[in-house]
Amino acid sequence: MIDRQRGVPIALGSRIPLASLIQMLAVAEHLSFYRAANALGVSQSSVSARIKALEEELGVLLFERNTRGVRLTEAGRLFVERVSAGVEHLDHAVKSAGMAALGERGRLRMGVHGLIPHSFLANLIGRYRDDYPGIDLEIAESTAREAITRLRAGQLDIAFVVGTPDLPDCRSRRVWTEPLVVALSDRHPLAGQEHVTWADLAGETILVRPGGPGPQVHDHILLRLSSRWPAPSILRVGVERASLLHMVGQGFGITLLGEASSLSPVAGVRFLPIADEPEPVVFSAVWSPFNQSAALRNLLDLADEMRRERGIAAAPA
Incomplete structure (x- = not known):
């Protein structure tokens, strides 16, 4: 016409x-x-x-x-x-x-350091998928630095990282905590104990990953053992969590992890609490203040609800 x-x-x-x-x-x-x-x-x-x-x-x-x-x-x-x-x-x-x-349909892109069955993060993702089946959840595993870079580039909606990052261009919120545990071979002299102390770990070879809780654990080891003798040997290993625990089981050294790792038994590996460690490992959510996604808001609200159910103290956003 x-x-x-x-x-x-x-x-x-x-x-x-x-x-x-x-x-x-x-x-x-x-x-x-x-x-x-x-x-x-x-x-x-x-x-x-x-x-x-x-x-x-x-x-x-x-x-x-x-x-x-x-x-x-x-x-x-x-x-x-x-x-x-x-x-x-x-x-x-x-x-x-x-x-x-309403956040009931769409896409949510999430960056994680790793998923451990029955952990807080795995349970959060499971409940979110049950509550919002119309959301396509995309999960990318990477180091904290890579996740923050992708977040800033608009390639992720949220990242879960270890620690409480202070990023001027992002918002963050402490979501959950886990006690620190030591993983060692079931043939290790300490394996028969119910727990260990930091003094027990002096002189050990400690394996640390560059991703996940690795960097924070590395700094924590130096804080706790720098004045003890013999000094520990910290060995950086660029492997995934499963390979790291396999190395521990083979006697290459010990490692320190969040307690969630002990929820999935690994053949040849024993997980022991550290009796004199007062500080848990903190895990935080990080997102852009410009992201107005309702799907993101619903995930954060659900994380807060689960945190309250577990009695975990909140930190300022």
């Missing part, structure tokens, strides 16, 4: 009110102007006027009228099929937008 005033093509659909299409579908369903008007809660004259105006706009007859009612013409049948599909798509789009605004 050509706009006579401007001489350019225009879309006919842009000139048809949505109400006219909805009333046309109602007449096609009921094959009666009277019943369609009752179903829509409008007057019969209004429906008749709209259908007539629609037919004039299209230049085709949609309905054949007679004393017994109306029936669709072939042009009307084809038009109803296409409009019905379009209205269904529009309805789906409106509902999807509403669900996205």
Whole structure:
């Protein structure tokens, strides 16, 4: 169709009110102007006027009228099929937008240092998926530094890291804590004890990963053992958690981890608490202050709820 005033093509659909299409579908369903008007809660004259105006706009007859009612013409049948599909798509789009605004549909990208079965983070993810099945949850495993870099680049919505980072361009919140435990071979001389002390660990070879709790654990070891003799040997190993524990089981050294690691038994490895360690390992959530995602807000709210259930003290956001 050509706009006579401007001489350019225009879309006919842009000139048809949505109400006219909805009333046309109602007449096609009921094959009666009277019943369609009752179903829509409008007057019969209004429906008749709209259908007539629609037919004039299209230049085709949609309905054949007679004393017994109306029936669709072939042009009307084809038009109803296409409009019905379009209205269904529009309805789906409106509902999807509403669900996205509530955080019930969409995507959430999460960065983690690792997932341990039955840990706080694994349970949080499990409950979130149960509560919000319409959210596509994307999980990326990386070091804390890599996760923060991706967060700043807009490639992640939230990152869970060890410690309480002080980042001027991000918000963070302490989510959960875990006591520190030592993992050692079940053949180690200390393996038969119920717990160890820091003095017991002096002189040990301690394996530390560059990712996960590794950097914080490294600093913690220096804090606790720097004045003890013999001094510990700290060995950095660029392996994943499973390989690290396998090395421990093979007697390459010991390592320190959050207590959640002991929830998944590893053959040949014993986990022992450190009796004189007063500070738990802290895990925090980090996100951009500009991220207004409802899906992110719902995850943070659920994490707070689980934290309160476990009696973990909160830290300022």
